[in-house]
Amino acid sequence: MKTGARTLIEALQREGVDTIFGYPGGVVLPIYDELYDSSIRHILVRHEQAAAHAADGYARASGRVGVCLATSGPGACNLVTGIATAYMDSIPVVALTGQVPTALLGNDAFQESDITGITLPVTKHNYLVKDAADIDRVVREAFYIARTGRPGPVLVDLPKDVSTSEVKSTKAVPETVSLRGYQPTYEGHVRQIDKALDLIAGAQRPLVYAGGGVVLSGASAELLEFVETAAVPVTTTLMGLGAVPGDHPLCLGMLGMHGTQSANYAVTECDLLIAVGVRFDDRVTGKIETFAPNAAVIHIDIDPAEIGKNKLVNVPIVGDVKAVLRALLRRMQKRGDTANWVSRINAWKTQFPLSYRNDGHLRPQYVVEQLSDILKGEGIVVSEVGQNQMWTALYYCFKKPRTWITSGGLGTMGYGFPAAIGAHYARPDMPVVDIAGDGSFQMNIQELGTVAQYDIPVKVVVLNNMYLGMVRQWQELFYDRRYSYTELPPVDFVKIANAYGIEGITVTEKDRVREALETALATDGPFVLDFRVEREENVFPMVPAGAAINEMIGVRQQ
Amino acid sequence: MKPHTLSVLVENRAGVLSRVAGMFSRRGFNIESLAVGTCEEPNMSRITIVVNGDDGIVEQVMKQTNKLIDVIKVSDLTERESVERELALIKVTAEPGTSRAEILQIADIFRAQVVDVGAKALVLQVAGDTNKIDALEKLLRQYGIKELVRTGKVALLRGAKTVKSSK
Numbered sequence: 001m002k003t004g005a006r007t008l009i010e011a012l013q014r015e016g017v018d019t020i021f022g023y024p025g026g027v028v029l030p031i032y033d034e035l036y037d038s039s040i041r042h043i044l045v046r047h048e049q050a051a052a053h054a055a056d057g058y059a060r061a062s063g064r065v066g067v068c069l070a071t072s073g074p075g076a077c078n079l080v081t082g083i084a085t086a087y088m089d090s091i092p093v094v095a096l097t098g099q100v101p102t103a104l105l106g107n108d109a110f111q112e113s114d115i116t117g118i119t120l121p122v123t124k125h126n127y128l129v130k131d132a133a134d135i136d137r138v139v140r141e142a143f144y145i146a147r148t149g150r151p152g153p154v155l156v157d158l159p160k161d162v163s164t165s166e167v168k169s170t171k172a173v174p175e176t177v178s179l180r181g182y183q184p185t186y187e188g189h190v191r192q193i194d195k196a197l198d199l200i201a202g203a204q205r206p207l208v209y210a211g212g213g214v215v216l217s218g219a220s221a222e223l224l225e226f227v228e229t230a231a232v233p234v235t236t237t238l239m240g241l242g243a244v245p246g247d248h249p250l251c252l253g254m255l256g257m258h259g260t261q262s263a264n265y266a267v268t269e270c271d272l273l274i275a276v277g278v279r280f281d282d283r284v285t286g287k288i289e290t291f292a293p294n295a296a297v298i299h300i301d302i303d304p305a306e307i308g309k310n311k312l313v314n315v316p317i318v319g320d321v322k323a324v325l326r327a328l329l330r331r332m333q334k335r336g337d338t339a340n341w342v343s344r345i346n347a348w349k350t351q352f353p354l355s356y357r358n359d360g361h362l363r364p365q366y367v368v369e370q371l372s373d374i375l376k377g378e379g380i381v382v383s384e385v386g387q388n389q390m391w392t393a394l395y396y397c398f399k400k401p402r403t404w405i406t407s408g409g410l411g412t413m414g415y416g417f418p419a420a421i422g423a424h425y426a427r428p429d430m431p432v433v434d435i436a437g438d439g440s441f442q443m444n445i446q447e448l449g450t451v452a453q454y455d456i457p458v459k460v461v462v463l464n465n466m467y468l469g470m471v472r473q474w475q476e477l478f479y480d481r482r483y484s485y486t487e488l489p490p491v492d493f494v495k496i497a498n499a500y501g502i503e504g505i506t507v508t509e510k511d512r513v514r515e516a517l518e519t520a521l522a523t524d525g526p527f528v529l530d531f532r533v534e535r536e537e538n539v540f541p542m543v544p545a546g547a548a549i550n551e552m553i554g555v556r557q558q
Numbered sequence: 559m560k561p562h563t564l565s566v567l568v569e570n571r572a573g574v575l576s577r578v579a580g581m582f583s584r585r586g587f588n589i590e591s592l593a594v595g596t597c598e599e600p601n602m603s604r605i606t607i608v609v610n611g612d613d614g615i616v617e618q619v620m621k622q623t624n625k626l627i628d629v630i631k632v633s634d635l636t637e638r639e640s641v642e643r644e645l646a647l648i649k650v651t652a653e654p655g656t657s658r659a660e661i662l663q664i665a666d667i668f669r670a671q672v673v674d675v676g677a678k679a680l681v682l683q684v685a686g687d688t689n690k691i692d693a694l695e696k697l698l699r700q701y702g703i704k705e706l707v708r709t710g711k712v713a714l715l716r717g718a719k720t721v722k723s724s725k
Contacts, residue, residue, distance in 0.1 A: 117576070180630050181626070
C-alpha cells in the first residue's frame with residue numbers, strides 16, 4: 001500500500017525525471033511531502049509561468065521531457081502561457097497540476113479551475129486522474145505521448161484525494177505504451193522517397209528549407225550529410241538555427257520576415273524546395289502565393305496535418321525527419337548539377353551580407369556579434385522575444401543543435417530567462433546566456449530570486465533601449481512614428497540584480513562590451529549585463545507584412 | 559464548398575466530444591450537424607459530423623481530428639456508397655376538427671409516425687435523409703410547428719464494408 005503521491009514520484013523516477021520546476025500550494029501538499037526526501041531535484045521558481053518555461057528550456061536543451069508542477073486554480077492557470085509556448089514549438093513537456101478533491105470537482109471550490117478544459121487547445125493531450133490506480137499508466141502514457149511523434153506538452157491533473165488515497169494493486173507497469181488512437185508514422189514511404197529523389201536528381205536550383213523538426217528529430221548529422229552529398233544549399237527557420245552550422249559554406253542563414261537576403265532570394269528563385277521539419281509558418285512565407293513560386297515542393301514532416309496545410313506539395317513524405325533523410329541518403333543514386341546555382345548563391349552572400357552601422361555607437365548587433373565571437377558556438381543562447389530575438393538569430397553564429405532556445409511559434413515575451421534556468425539544469429556543463437530586451441526581461445524578472453537562491457550561472461544580456469523595440473519599429477515604419485505606449489522608463493537593472501545579491505555591470509560604451517561579456521562569463525554565478533544600446537535601432541532585413549519575401553526593406557536592393 | 563459526412567470512431571471516455579468539438583471551433587471549421595452514440599465496439603463511440611468545405615478544408619479537418627489521441631479513425635463517407643439518416647420529432651399544432659386529417663395524410667406520405675397525440679397538438683417522428691426532413695418540415699409549417707428537434711445525421715457504409723478500426 002502506498003499513496004497516490006508516492007506512486008506519482010516513483011512513476012516519475014521510472015521515466016528518468018531528475019529535475020522538476022514547480023511551486024507548491026494547497027492541493028499539491030501530498031506531492032510536495034513526497035518530494036521532500038525524494039531523489040528528484042525540485043527547483044522553486046517565483047511564478048508558475050517560469051516553471052513551465054524552465055521545463056520547456058530543459059527539454060529543448062536536453063532533448064528529454066521537461067517537467068513542471070503547480071497547484072490547482074491560479075497555479076495551474078499560470079502554467080498556461082508556458083504550456084502554449086511548448087505546444088506551438090512542439091516541445092515535450094509534462095505539466096503536473098494539483099486539483100481540488102474529486103468530491104468537489106465542478107463545485108467552484110476554492111482554487112478550482114477546469115485546467116484540462118482550459119488547456120485542451122494547447123496540449124497534445126491531457127488527463128484528469130480520478131483514481132490513484134491509474135497514476136502509473138497515465139504517467140507512462142503522458143511521457144510517451146509528450147516525446148514521441150510530433151512532440152508536445154501533456155498535462156496531468158491530480159485531485160488532492162487521488163494523491164492521498166492508498167493504491168491497492170501493484171500491477172506491473174507495462175514496458176511499452178500502446179494507444180490505438182495514436183500511432184505516429186516514422187518511416188517514410190519508399191515510393192515517395194524515390195519520387196523525391198527523382199526531383200532532386202533533376203533539379204538545377206534546389207534548396208533545403210529546414211526547421212525545428214530537424215532539431216527535435218536529432219537529425220542534424222543526417223541533414224548535413226544530405227546537403228553535402230546532394231550539394232544543395234540550406235536555409236533554416238528561426239527554430240532550425242543550429243541544425244546545420246551557421247558558418248557552413250552551403251548555409252544561407254535564416255529565411256522569412258527577418259531572413260537574410262541570400263536566403264529569401266534563393267527561396268524565390270529555387271526550382272525545388274525540400275522542406276524538412278517545417279510548417280510553412282506565415283513569418284517564414286510572407287505572402288504565401290509568392291513563396292517559392294517556381295519550385296516543386298518536397299515536404300518531409302512527421303505530422304501529416306502539416307502537409308498541404310499552407311502550401312500545396314508535390315511530394316509529401318510523412319515520417320521522422322531522421323529516418324526519412326537516412327532513407328534518402330541510402331537510396332540516392334544521382335544528384336543534380338547545382339554548381340551554377342551554388343555559385344549564384346555565393347555571389348548573393350558576398351553581395352548582400354548582413355550589415356548595420358558599425359560606428360562608435362553601442363549597437364545591439366555588435367553586442368551579439370561579440371558574444372558569438374567569444375562563445376564560438378560552445379554555449380547555449382536563449383532569447384526573449386522581439387528585436388533581441390531577431391538580432392540574436394541574425395548575428396549569433398549557431399553551430400550545433402539545441403544551443404539555441406527561443407519561443408518561435410507563440411512568441412512569448414518573458415520566456416527566455418526562465419527557459420535559460422531550465423537549460424542550465426539540462427546542460428550544466430555549458431555556459432547559458434539569455435539575450436533579453438528591457439521589456440521582455442521585466443516580464444519574468446522575479447526569477448532573479450530563483451537564480452540567486454540556487455546560484456544558477458545564467459548570464460542575462462539586456463539590450464536595453466528603453467522601448468518595446470519591435471513594436472516601436474513597426475510604429476516607426478508603418479504608423480508614422482506614433483510611439484503609442486512603447487516607451488519604457490529607464491530601469492537600473494544592476495541595482496535590481498544587486499538587491500537579489502547578484503552581480504551586474506551597466507555598459508554604455510561600445511569599447512567596454514567585450515570586457516563586460518568576458519567578465520560575466522568568467523563569473524561563477526548569475527550575472528546581469530545592462531547594455532544601454534542605441535534606442536531606435538531596427539532589425540533589418542525586414543519583409544513588411546503581406547509582402548513577398550524577396551521584397552525586403554532596410555537592405556541594399558538586388 | 560459542399561457538405562461532407564465524416565464518421566469518427568473515438569474512445570468512449572469523458573471529454574472526448576469536447577476535444578473533437580473544441581478542435582473544430584478553434585480551427586474555424588463549421589459543424590453543420592453532429593450525432594454521437596455508442597457503437598458495435600465496447601469502449602468506443604461513433605461521432606457522425608457533417609462539415610462544409612472544399613476538399614482542402616475537409617482534408618485538414620480529418621487530419622487534425624485524427625491527431626487527437628482519443629480519436630481512433632476518421633473516414634469521409636461522402637464519396638463512398640453509404641446510407642445516411644436523420645431522425646426528427648415535430649410537434650405540430652392540431653386543434654380538434656381542423657387540419658388534423660390533413661396532417662395525418664402528410665405524415666402518411668412521408669412515412670412519419672404519430673408518437674404522441676394531444677388535444678391541441680401531435681408529435682410526429684420521421685426518419686430519412688436531410689432533404690426529406692426539410693421537405694416535411696416545410697409542409698407542416700402552415701399548420702404551426704410548436705417545437706422541432708433533429709438528431710443530426712448518422713451514416714454507415716453500404717454493403718459488408720466497415721470503417722476499419724485502425725488509423
